[in-house]
Amino acid sequence: MSAQVRPSRPRQPERPVRQENLRTLNLELVFRHIVAAGGPISRTELATSTGLTRPTITRIAEELLAGQLITEGGPAHNGRAGRPRVGLTLSEKGPAGLGLDIRADGLAACIVDLTGTVRHLAFAPSAGRDAPDVLAGLAHMADAAIDAITAEDLTVVTATLAVPGPVHAGIVQSAPALGWRNVDAGALLRGATRHLDLPITVDNEANLAALGELYASDNTLSSFVYVSGGLGIGAGIVLDGQLMRGARGWSGELGHVTVHPEGEPCPCGSRGCLQTYASLPAILSDEPVPAGTTPDAAITGWAEAGRPATLAALDSAGTALGIALSDMLNILDIDTVLLGGSFSLLASWLTANARAEVQRRVLTATWAPITIRPALLGPDAAVIGAALTSIDQIRQHPTTWLALRPSHSRPTAPA
Incomplete structure (x- = not known):
């Protein structure tokens, strides 16, 4: 039939x-x-x-x-x-792109020029988790970055904000790690910056980090899963050189894949999510971070010192990560996993257990090995990816930039 x-x-x-x-x-x-x-x-x-x-x-x-x-x-x-x-x-002069990122260890701002070269990269301590405070802190960084780069004959034409959660029409639908729900992050950021006319795009940080890794590899790495670990856990999925966003742009919420159905409650409302076992708060397990130290730096220091509780937490996190990744890899048939965000710093302790679970659970792993390694750009992948995404708009449509230059003369000869 x-x-x-x-x-x-x-x-x-x-x-x-x-x-x-x-x-x-x-x-x-x-x-x-x-x-x-x-x-x-x-x-x-x-x-x-x-x-x-x-x-x-x-x-x-x-x-x-x-x-x-x-x-x-x-x-x-x-x-x-x-x-x-x-x-x-x-x-190396003219248009530039601005990237902003909310990280586990604070805030970050990056500017790249048209060649993709990083011209400005700055960090600041976390401004808490309240949306207006966080975005006011980022606005201050954006203003300082734009002021600094103007002296180098560069003009930031657009900005991209990386957030740890699904985004729709510029609204952060949910960011459980920050306690955000239905936050118009672009509007809050625009209202707090002196550069009010700057177009602002808001996107998921794992997606932007995956794009950053794709750009950094010069497209030689065409299919991979980028796992961003920090306050939450997200994944950016690249297939054949294209970012896979899903029907509504919300794909890649790896942190809310269930690894233990009757496990710990998650801020998202479910139970046993990967995030409750492998995020930085889960690894810390209410252990206070010493003053002046970031969560990932504290965990790294304790692990290097051989602290049993930290090593056990990292073992558990690596196992949970491997279980969640196995489900994804069985469906997508991808052979490379990049550990990014804070996971890039903790990869030495996460990779072995994650790889063991993948080897055990992914059907094709026996004859088609799967690579799990730290991301090339490390914790800076999201903010660099955000900046590169901003400047890529000019690469694709240079007339957008030319239209912003009223003094620019246009020839009248036929094309």
């Missing part, structure tokens, strides 16, 4: 491509080729790779140069004989 095939949706009527639209499409095409080149690329090479004429390439290059999106760098080496051609490369 053949399956019923539903008729496809009617196609939208095609519209003519207007001159201004064609100009924008060509400019963005050329700019993406410059981004992808990873180094100086000549105008001639751009004409060949894009299929555009040399005069069009010249006009677009002049517009990008005037807009501080590219610069004329070293010679473009194409392996051919003859005089080296002048190369075009991404500018």
Whole structure:
């Protein structure tokens, strides 16, 4: 019996491509080729790779140069004989992206330029857990970062805030580790900063950290699970180079996967969640953190000193983590797990038990080994990923930046 095939949706009527639209499409095409080149690329090479004429390439290059999106760098080496051609490369001035993060050990702010280089990275102690206080602290850091980077001829054009919980339409639906529910974090942040006109995006910190790791790997790591451990536990899932957000953008709540059905109560309202066994508060088990020390630093120090209670808590956390990961890996068929956030600092004590559970429970682990290792960017993955996500908007749509520069001259020659 053949399956019923539903008729496809009617196609939208095609519209003519207007001159201004064609100009924008060509400019963005050329700019993406410059981004992808990873180094100086000549105008001639751009004409060949894009299929555009040399005069069009010249006009677009002049517009990008005037807009501080590219610069004329070293010679473009194409392996051919003859005089080296002048190369075009991404500018280290002009637009920049701001990332902000709420961490287990405090707050963080990061600014990256168009090349993806970190130009500013700062940390501050935690401002408690009350949303207005936390976001006021981040606003102060954002203002200080923007003021500092302006002196380097950089302009922050957008900001991305990383939060430990699911986000929908800019609203933090729930962040049990902070006690937040239905918090309009973007509005609170915008209201507390002096840079009120700065567009602000709010996203889950594990998702942003996963994107940070993807950028940092130059896309050589195309499928992996990023596990962010701290006050809570989240996961960013990357499949074939794309972040998997789920139908409503709430995928990756690994901390609320049940590992013991009749276990400890969780702030989310359920019982036996991974978070109740493997988060920093669970590992600390009400043990006070010495003044001037962060939770992960305290745990690391006690573990290195061989403190039995700490080592037992880490063993339990690693086992619980492995159980939760096994369920995820059996479903997703992914062969790499990155331990990030505070877990990147505690990986030496978590990995063995987590790997043992994965080896025991994942069906394919016997003939297809699974790698569990610390994340490349460590605890800074979320804030760097947030900043890179911000600047990536300009990489994808450079005309957004050019539109912000009213003095920028636009050629009138046809595209």
